Amino acid sequence: MPELPEVETVRDGLDRLVAGAVVRDAEVFRDYSVRRHDGGPAGFADQLRGRRLVGAVRRGKYLWLPLADPRQGASAALLAHLGMSGQLLVRDPAVAGEWAHPHLRVRLHVDEAPSGAHYVDFVDQRTFGHLAVTDLEPTADGASGGYGSPLPALPAPVAHIARDLLDPALDRDAVVATVRRRRTGIKRALLDQTVVSGIGNIYADEALWRARVHFARATDTMTRPVVHRVLDAATEVMTEALGQGGTSFDALYVNVNGESGYFSRSLAVYGRAGEPCPRCATPVRRDEFMNRSSFTCPRCQPRPRQGRW
DNA sequence: CACACGTCCTGGTAGC
DNA sequence: TGCTACCAGGACGTGT
Structure with missing residues (x-):
């Protein structure tokens, strides 16, 4: 499942393989996949035709390709969320053949890609x-919009998304203050993309395990150093994942499948109910939380008496 | 069939 | 009381 490291891997791949390409056409095979585009499937294709993809930018789990178009003054971007x-598969049919993936939802036909690719699937x-194709709007603080961006601009649907832990413009002390002001549990705060972005269920569990904090720990009872420790652990685990995921795709295939090597080999607790904690060998425990799973070591991360689930 | 999960949306609550 | 900000949880969607 794509969280920040996986999305960053895709961003990097798109930046190298398709930046500079011109969209000749777009085919929408599943209307639902462009549900957040204002003009519907036809409008989506219309707004892409003839436009140049000038780079790839990311904030949290959102990814976008700013569009250059001398015909229009307003700046816009092709926005993607992988859910x-x-x-996003960058393909060259001359090499890979015309085989289409069974779950192909949208296909962009592109020319002039630096990789020679002709499809972005x-x-x-x-x-x-x-x-979706959306307008780019100025950022609130005037700083660049996200990782990989030279522009102080954001797609409208990303305006409410906080900066992520890899963003050089992130104010970590401010994030700590926001977390401690909240009256909720630490995992809810970590998953709230308006507090800090990019963390999903998997990396939240891994970060909390590393920091030895239970997911239900009340945020307003946490000291600044402990919140910092959790954020540092999240940064660490995502940076390590990025280092492994970023090396594993070949030139014409940008893969964001969450099943890549990192997941099976390096996770300490996520998906490992009953297996020994790598630190103390106590069996990992699975709890239901927020209609999803949470994995903890009951010894390293004891449940707080007055936690907030 | 329940289950996997991120985001959007709604209805509710806490606090001023 | 009324307002605002925040918070919890259901709905969405597909395939195993």
Whole structure:
């Protein structure tokens, strides 16, 4: 499942493989995949035709390709969110053949890609992901919009998303203050993309395990150093994941499948109910929380007496 | 069939 | 009381 490291891997791949390409046409095979685009599927294709993709930018789990178009003054971008299962595949049919993925939802036909690729395919089994063309608007603080961006601008749907832990413009002390002001549990705060972005269920559990904090710990009882420790652990685990995921795709295939090597080998607790904690060998415990799973070591991360689930 | 999960949306509550 | 900000949880969607 794509969280920040996976999305960053895709951003990096798109930046190298398709930045500079011109969109000749766009085909929408599943209307739901462009549900957040204002003009519907036809309008989506209309707004992309003839426009140049000038780079790839990311904030949290959102990814966008700013569009250059001398015909229009307003700046815009092709916005993507991968949801739970989205992939962006950069393909060259001359090499890969015309085989289409069974869950192909949207296909961009592009010319002049630096990689020589001709398709950018949006593949999404569970259809929680989406694509849209949106306007770019100035950022509130005038700083660059996200990771990889030279522009102080954001797609409108990203305006409420906080900066992420890899963003050089992130104010970590401010995030700590926001977390401690909240009256909720630490995992809810970590998953709230308006507090700090990019963290999903998997990396939240891994970060909390590393920091030895239980997911239900009340944020307003946490000291500044402990909140910092949790954020540092999240940064660490996502940076390590990025280091592994970023090396694993070949030139014409940008893969964002959450099942990549990192997941099976390096996770300490996520998905490992009953297996020994790597630190103390106590069996990992699974709890239901927020209609999803949470994995903890009951010894390293004891449940607080007055926690907030 | 329940389950996997991120985001949007709604209805509710806490605090001023 | 009324307002605002915040918070919890259901709905969405597909395939195993």
